[in-house]
Amino acid sequence: MLANLSIKNYALIDKLNVAFEEGFTCITGETGAGKSILLGGLSLVLGKRADLSSLKDKDSKCIIEAEFQIKKYNLKPFFKENDLDYEDLTIVRREIQPSGKSRAFINDSPVTLSILSELGDNLIDVHSQHQTLQLTETDFQLRVIDALADNHDLLNEYQKQLKHYRKIQKELESLIDFQREAIKEHDYNSFLLEELKSAPLKEGVQEDLEASFEELNNIENILELLSGGHQLLSDDQVGVVNLLTELKQIANKLSPYGSKYSDLNSRIQSLFIEADDIADEFQNLTEGTEANPEALEEVNSKLQQLYDLQKKHGVSDVVELMKIRDELAVKVDKTENLENEIKEKEEELAAEKETLTRSSNDLHLKRTKVIPELKKQLESSLSSLGMPSASFNISLKKGEEFKNTGTDDLSFLFSANKGGSYGELKKVASGGELSRIMLTIKAILAKYENLPTMMFDEIDTGVSGEISNRMGEIMKEMSKSMQVFSITHLPQVASKGNQHYKVYKTEEGDGTQTQMKRLSSEERVIELAAMLGGNNISDSAMAHARQLLN
Template sequence: MLTELAIRDFAIVDHLELELDGGMTAITGETGAGKSILLGALGLCLGERADTGSVRHGQPRADLSARFDIQALPAAKAWLNGRDLPEDDCLLRRVVTKSGRSKAWINGQPATIADLKSLGETLIEIHGQHAHQALLQEDTHLRLLDDLAGHRDDIVELADLYRQWQATRRKLKRLADDGDEIRARRQLLRYQVEELDQLALGDDELTSLEQEQENLAHAETRLTETQFALDCCDSDDGGTLPVLHQAVQRLNALPGSDTGALADALAMLGDACIQIEEAGRELGHVLADVELDPERLASVEQRLSEVHRIARKHHLLPEEIPALHARLASELGGLEGGDDDLEALTQDAEALKARWRELAERVSEQRRSAATRFGDDVQQQLAFLAMGKARFEVEVSRRDTAAPEGMDHVRFLIAANPGQPPRPLAKVASGGELSRISLAIQVIAAQHSTIPSLVFDEVDVGVSGATAEIVGQLLRRLGKDGQVLTVTHLPQVAAQAHHHLHIEKQAEEDTTLTRMEILDEAGRVGELARMLGGVTLSDQTLAHAREMLNASQRAHH
């Protein structure tokens, strides 16, 4: 229940603090006095959009707050608890600057505007004066019926199933549309990967093959030339070593007087003989390691030829083949099982469709049942509002296509006069009739609401006289166990209220301000008289107002 509303520098209000009670509170005042300001301030506390006109002229910001008693509101307590906010109090605050920017707090903690709106939906319900215009929109009919049916969780689940179903269908269509292309790509990849699997080129194999091919290809030449070098060193037929040995022997055979002069030459020749002998041994080792293997050479060259062929086929270097192999294998792995995916998605889509249809059937049954109750209840309220001969029906029919909200199309039908078939509201209801139908529907909606605080903003437009008195009785009845705030221009409605809030506009020097006060009994009589008779209040008008107030109060005791 809304217990306090504080307004500072908002529109033409400089400072105002209101304490509100349960029951029905009538809000009255002359046209333009600022009744809309009160609801506008409350709306901003509940997350409505702010604009630069919200701030009183000459002030930097507007500061608004609304306090609620939530002891009987488990949904609000759960909302606060879920965000680790205190549950024993609920204070919504909004500050709007003259530039249109705003900040919000919930129980002293910074909050977003979306938070205000979300929490506000659990605290108070506002029925605006233009609700009858929404009744001309048939989408509104479905929403109202669902609200009255009380199957919100089913509606949320139904919409979620529909979204999943449609998303799966879109994915399935993409797969089906791309199926031929994917299958062709998968077939090509399978051939290419199989060819590369057969090649099975290792990461370092190419370098090894090229080295081996070079060694094998030049083995015969290496053998011939090495043998020639070995023969030059150690051959009996003109080899270097025998000639050197012969030279040493002949020098050593010279007379002794000459050998001293040849000592250095003999030493060098001796060293040369040793070097050549070593060279011969090394050449012998090399010669022993030279392998002539024509078959292996042919095999290596064939392998290299296959590697280069595949590299040319894929327009890359031979050393890039292993990376290509890994990439194509990975892509093939991603495409493998595509037909299985198609089958699995088909099964998923069918399962989601079946679940959606099953729930849609249950929701449809709930709607048809609620439509009968709703139609009867509105019919009863229309009788109270001097439309007893009208016939109101809620039509629930099947849609041509599936939708997030199910398979139903809902329309409100009215036959304003006997003997006429019920037709859509927009085609048969006059302005005054539509106002009363709207009021009847809103009263029924409020009776089924779990929110005890209700605001009615001039919903009694278009009614008068005895009908207006009945409207007041209906609103008072709604406020019996909760809280109803109603903005009204009708004294018959205001007289039914438990409390009366008067709003007036006052000019002070160079500024205009709005004042609000809860009226006592004498004040109520005076305000009712003004509403009945205008500015000049005669004794007769005051007496009429007093009798109207006394009669309404006696009727409820």
């Protein structure tokens, strides 16, 4: 419930602080006194968009703060989900700077307007002419039927199932779309994959092939150099090995004359052995090396294949080609296995559809059972509101489409006159009739749902006498289970309030102020008398006012 409302620097309000209680609260005031300003300020703290023109003093910020008792609203999950501190007495604040910047807070934690608005929807239901049009919407009409049918848990479960069903449906559609595109590319991808598989792709292969190519391509030069090297080492006259043989003999003779000569001998012996071994290696390489045009052609072919593939795929080495090969293998494999995946997903979707169908059928049956009771309650209540011939024709038909509310197609038709033809509410009901129907429906909902604070903004416009008296009684009855506000011009309605507030204007200096105060018992009598007979209050008006209050 709304426990307190504080408004600073908004429209004609300089400063206003009002405490409210449970039950039925009536708000009255002359036309233009500022009742709409009060609602406007309240709408800002509930998350509506701000307008700089709403600042009374353009150089100061506007602050609107509301305190709500929210213990019975089961809002702890909302606070947890949005990382907010939960308090049974929750304070919601909105600030509008002269610059136009707006800030919102819930229990002193800054929040976005969307979060504030979402919370606001759970705190106050402000009934206005715009909201009356909600009455003509199928979802709202089904909400009323579901309230009577006690479908809350069943509908929640159905909506969870529907969310999962749509997720699977989307996954299936993605698979089918992927398959459609993949089939177009499958042959080409398979060709590319086979092409890459036929290439000698492994790390280092290109470097090895390039080295082999250099050797095979220069074999004659290599043989010439090997032969020259072998001759320098092994020539009988001036070969290095022959010269080292003579040097070895000299060193051998020197070695007995001291350690320094023996060390020199050892070194020359090693040099001779190494030179002799190198001469043999030159000989072996010469004998084992020959021109091989076929091997050269094969190496050149493999290298060219690698170069062509790198150019084709826009890469610079074999490792990148290997990566492309592996990716293509996954694509080709996935395409070839898509049929199985799609079949499995279709079976999963069919199973979910069966579950959904059972839940939607349960909703349909429970709704169908309570429609006669809803029709009876609506027509009975409207009869007491001056619509004795009001009649409803409500029917449900099961459709094929899974909607958020089930598969039901609802026909909610209305006739205000006896023998009149039925038609859609928005086409056949007048504004006054819609208001009375909405009040009746809200009263029915109040019996079955834990509704937030209800604020009716002149829902009684266009009615008078006994009908207005009955509307007041309906709101009074609703207030036994919830906090109800009524902004009204009718004394019959205002007299039913547990509390009565008056909105009025005062002139101070060069400006005008909107004020609001709670009326005492005697002030209520005077206010009701003025509403009955105008500013010139007569004794009869005072007596009538006292009678209404009693």
